[in-house]
Amino acid sequence: MSSTSALSVRVARKATVATDICTLELVAAQDGTALPGFSAGSHVDVHLPGGLTRPYSLCNDPKETHRYLIGVLRDPASRGGSQAVHEQVQEGQVLQISAPKNHFPLAHDAKHSLLLGGGIGITPILCMAERLANTGADFELHYCTRSIERTAFRERIAASSFADQVQFHFDDGDAAQKLNLATLLCAPKAGCHLYVCGPKGFMDAVLKTARDIGWPEGRLHYEFFAAEVLKSEADASFEVKLASSGRIITVAKDQTVTKALSDAGVEVQTACEQGVCGTCLTRVLEGVPDHKDQYLTPEEQAANDQFLPCCSRAKTARLVLDL
Template sequence: MSPPSLSLIVEVKARHEEALGIATFELADPHGRPLPPFSAGAHIDVQVKEGVIRQYSLCNHSEERDRYLIGVLRDEASRGGSVAMHDEVQEGDLLLISAPKNHFPLKPAKRTYLLAGGIGITPLLCMAERLARTEADFELHYCARSAERMAFRDRIKTSSFANRVHFYLDDDTAAPALDLEKLLNEPEADSQVYVCGPSGFINAVISTGKQCGWPADQLHTEYFAGAETTSEDDGSFEVRIASSGAAFTVPADKTVYQVLAENGIDIMVSCEQGVCGTCLTRVLEGEPDHRDLYLDDDEHAANDQFTPCCSRAKSKTLVLDL
């Protein structure tokens, strides 16, 4: 049974090999009706196949209502979502998706910095389109391993904002590399920084920004994969359901979500990596061990909600508002 959030049926109108290992899928209503509107930075949940739901950023212009465009990197080490999109989803197929959601929205700014690593270009490309349309002051810095792996390069080079884009290729040793310290050296009170890409790239940008004095609320991130954690020191703990008083032990080798599901308590999940926030659950008592990349530092410190798909407990018991 599909989650109720997956309320739209779309047809794959076109599929293109955008770059090495990256395919784009153009999705539209099968009957030609307008799709729900979205804003720059938004994503959709896609049911790739039964039981497999993944999030993909929308990378077409946010004023378009006739289609959604997503870009998918084939990751052989993934849990099956990206591989299934590449190997099984073809033009003419019907997919079940959610309405657009946005946890990575643009904020008004005197100047905007967009920093993309690899497939992280997808939400930032939509942002660049929007900023260019509104004649805002911005620049896009796009890093990739090689030219053949750089998605949307031709589209960007022929865009109205091409003169605001800087490309960096790891295999081009003759060209200058992205100098984060130089770029972020002077914090600007009315500016915003957005970064998306591999975790290492995001962490480098954010740590450099903070070292240079940028306030946390001017640094915005969008992760595609969960944080790297170790389970060596994990122990068991108890979760208690507030409404019924039922209590269950969560062993070291299972997540809270898995234990609850085994006991007939359904929580809507999607990424299962603490990235999307779909499973966010209120905590009434106890201290979570936060392992997500969805909540910010202040939300973690409040300890009144957590992601049961990946987070655990520091206290012996967590009482959940279920």
């Protein structure tokens, strides 16, 4: 089965695991059928009621083949995805999802893994902890939330084999238990890799602290759930040319490239629509993109040979795309 094949799954269980956080346990629509395997850090694109598609990280043990487990935060700033999960998706409902994809894998050569999860960003991090515990790897997990009531999977972690390797940090707790990034990151073990996922402000703080201290970029691993919308007065209309046909399509000032392409009858697969999941990644053959994503590394952006058309634009008057 290819990574782009659609899977039919049934919602076997929907549960509230913390304030404003629910989980969906997804099993094959045909009872008893094994689901495609996945690695720690993977996500699936879930097709939701209303025509929305959103990526959600898998947070169960990668050894499990009978189910996928996702956790979803009800976000007041949602563009419809989290609201659909919380209000419309019900137990017994059949959904279409993608096969698992992994843009946030573990580094197999790490001597030690430092896992940092903020809020709902715990979902891929928890899956990583399960995998590392299964293999006997050396790791520690720091889980940061606003309060105990908003801390998902507390019971699961407490009952796990790696419970003593987890530290909780609550914004409303005392100063002694709050996470001190400078102290935590100041003296990494040899061969230590850092993994972080959570709200953008949390991730920016973690990554900036690590970079300022001198962590090598190759040992920093991260996955954004949502991107900051980057716009400027310099944003203007431009053209994209389809290499396969030579067709030229104008992208208006207030229009995304994917919307302009769709209006012209050219569909590019999307999921997050914010430049964080990589689903719409497209090769650029000519021209210079104006990168506004949180998916590509700074080095990949500097190469200017690919971009995410759901959010990025152009610095040149035309981009030639491998479409």
